[in-house]
Amino acid sequence: SRVVKLAVIPGDGIGPEVIAEAEKVLDAATAGSGIRFDKTRFSLGAARYLETGDTLTDADLDAIRQHDAILLGAVGGVPGDPRLKDANIERGLLLKLRFELDHYVNLRPSKLYAGAPGPLAEPGDIDFVVVREGTEGPYVGNGGAIRKGTPHEVANETSVNTAFGVERIVRYAFDLAEQRRKKVTLVHKTNVLVHAGSMWKRIVDDVAREHPEVDVDYLHVDAATIFLVTNPGRFDVIVTDNLFGDILTDLAGAVTGGIGLAASGNINPDGAFPSMFEPVHGSAPDIAGQQKADPTAAILSVALLLDHLGLRDEAARVTRAVEADVAARGTAARTTAQIGDAIAGAVQA
Ligand code: NAD
Ligand code: IPM
Ligand code: MN
Helix, strand or coil, X not given: CEEEEEEEXXXXXXXXXXXXXXXXXXXXXXXXXXXXXXXEECCCCHHHHHHHCCCCCHHHHHHHHCCCEEEEEECCCCCCCHHHCCCCHHHHHHHHHHHHCCCCEEEEEEECCCCCCCCCCCCCCCEEEEEEECCCEHHHCCEEEECCCCCCCEEEECCECCHHHHHHHHHHHHHHHHCCCCEEEEEECCCCCHHHHHHHHHHHHHHHHCCCCXXXXXXXXXXXXXXXXXXXXXXXXXXXXXXXXXXXXXXXXXXXXXXXXXXXXXXXXXXXCCEEEEECCCCCCCCCCCCCCCCHHHHHHHHHHHHHCCCHHHHHHHHHHHXXXXXXXXXXXXXHHHHHHHHHHHXXX
């Protein structure tokens, strides 16, 4: 029987609440299948930092690297907590994992499931995937400030875009579009960010020549936010940089029934490093510890994880159970655990 070594990082806030449900569904989906998930739990995040002062040690990273995949809840403490002033859990933990494990594909599917409580009056069919670059852009931490705290302070945050990094994410987007509705939309801001923008555009045009069946579209990021609300059905695969992709995918979550449904994969397609699956949302300190969080995003992240591991049937069963649950959920209030139990039950049935 196959053993999959899974690193589980529940994290902070609602992270442990939604991961508990995601694990129930994972267990239900793989029960009796001959695949065993050998799980290691890593206590990382704001809570760990407050206890030990560590964010992600080399030993943690080495241990995580030994796994086949990672399931993460969310990290981040309560905003304004003075004890976390110097911590930066997001950079030191989440981004460090994405960079060190070369998660260059940040895959964020958006699908409007029947019955999902979207805010749009006439949403049409929404089914697109944002292929967000995960290791470059303004996220690299290439910046600095001088004359700090003075009226003449200068604070720079450089966006790093390499031809290597852009080409590999663009190729991934085109390959994905070939398996879908064969449309790629590049989202950037080429009218202002001319250096990075012209390189992204050129690489998209070059790769497009190898994919004559794929329709290529371009939108400036500001206009893309309009169409995500007025005509989301026009999108199939969106390829974009790290920061634009971050912003677009919260909006995409909102138009497809809420951030509680939005799943993601941080993928290292070459398989040299474990890929990491997590909801798009954060630790939601405003509702943490109250069983109010929707675990569906974490559960759909399990479906992405199963799919990534080649466990297609198991992934499909999770997705179908979520679809059925969303279709039937209506407006009745359920706890995080009630939603997880219902979906896990449907997966097993
Ligand atoms: P957030 O996504 O945590 O919350 C935004 C809003 O969405 C809140 O009102 C929250 O209650 C709601 N929400 C989020 N997830 C929900 C769910 N599953 N069900 C129901 N409602 C949900 O974003 P934020 O408030 O900007 O960030 C909070 C903390 O999380 C910050 O420290 C941030 O840096 C961190 N963060 C971490 C990750 C991650 O670990 N992957 C992602 C995003 C934000
Ligand atoms: C996300 C989050 C992260 C990001 C933060 C917490 C670093 O917002 O996963 O979308 O910006 O990528
Ligand atoms: Mn985000």
